[in-house]
Amino acid sequence: MVLDSAAIDRALTRIAHEILERTHGADGAVILGIPTRGALLATRVAEKISVFEGIEVPVGTLDVTMYRDDLRLKPVRALGRTQIPAVGIDGRLVILVDDVLFSGRTIRAALDALGDLGRPDTVQLAVLVDRGHRQLPIRADYVGKNLPTAQREVVEVHLEQSDGREAVLLGSKE
């Protein structure tokens, strides 16, 4: 186990504080989580910002399935939900939230998806775990935990709503 329930919560607390600090009070921000676990984390970060500063940051979800570059190399995948807050993303500061940053391909797909939805002023990225091994020139602005890993290792994020418990686990294939 890399992170337990309390550690995950502390990491999200720090991310929420960093967002407030770096964006001068999250003014004009929109938080978009990438389904499934990124969407859950996005909601938690927004809740924390609301508790700390009393600001309601619009939260939504951004499904990137159809923008993946390996779409037709694998069996058809079910779609996640894309729900853009009513305020839209044009001219806004969009903060993407995902659970694990690995190759960077999911984020590349997310940037393409954003391009079809509007024109944000700035896009930033928050992740719970950065495990390295980037294959694209992408980096995160807010990182819960930097986790050095080997390629063949597997990082699993479990959250209460999706998996019934809170943990970040590091294991090996097989």
Place this chain on the structure above:
Amino acid sequence: MNRHLLSTADLSFDDATLILDTAQELAVLADRPIKKLPALRGLTIVNLFYEDSTRTRISFETAAKRLSADVINFSAKGSSVSKGESLKDTALTLEAIGADAVVVRHWASGGAHRLANAGWIKSAVVNAGDGTHEHPTQALLDAFTLRRRLGGLRDRRVAIVGDVLHSRVARSNVHLLTTLGAQVTLVAPPTLLPFGVEGWPCESSYDLDAVLPKSDAVMMLRVQRERMNQAFFPSEREYSRRYGLSAIRMNTLPEHAVVMHPGPMNRGLEISAEVADSARSTIVEQVANGVAVRMAVLYLLLGGNESAIGGKSSDNSGSDNGSNDEVKA
């Protein structure tokens, strides 16, 4: 795993639910400034229409284009078909062009099945209506519309009224709605109920007025004059009196019930103008939902290296095939 959608009888509960759920996620696209997703970029989809169609063809074309596929429209009129080219030769041409999917409407029951299974082409086949047999995407969009309006389909009672004999929409809906847990009642004069209907997984009745008060939805079918080669009812006036949905009849439906029609409508015959334009009518909504449902079908068939639907074999048509015209290669 095949990549075809030929009949709703091939769809399991999970398949059908996956299609409807996917359509629900895709329906939001209609409200966006850029109505496009990249999932089928580079794929070629042919709309092969041997029968006239307005909404089905433009609906499939819109769906394919919103998924970034290239679309070729082919209608029998104005093509080599009018010079006598067979379905096989047309199919071989499409194969040579490199079609990834063929959306086919054919006047013969079994047309899509023949195209999919004859070994002429490797592409996916989507049945957009074959004779009086099936029209699966219409049933899927009907189910989608019902699910949205009624909140679910389990134990809902749906009346399908009118020219059931010639209706591929009715046939596809009976299978699909039953699979999704609804109870279907067919209502028609005895001459317009198909032979062997007692073997279908539904009820049937000759009395519309008795069925309406206990229906959650009523689906009016078009009287298909072009397929009628004999007298099925004494006069249009009499048909309309007994089986047409008038405003007075509509008021006997429960408060929440909806009125559907697959289009095109014969206003004044099976449905009165007042009913067609009423707040209970889902007719325009059905067309809008058609695009999302067809996007879902195309995505689930073609979006990956193997299809997500239709795991079951599709070689079971004919068992409930009410028509006797066979397709000739």
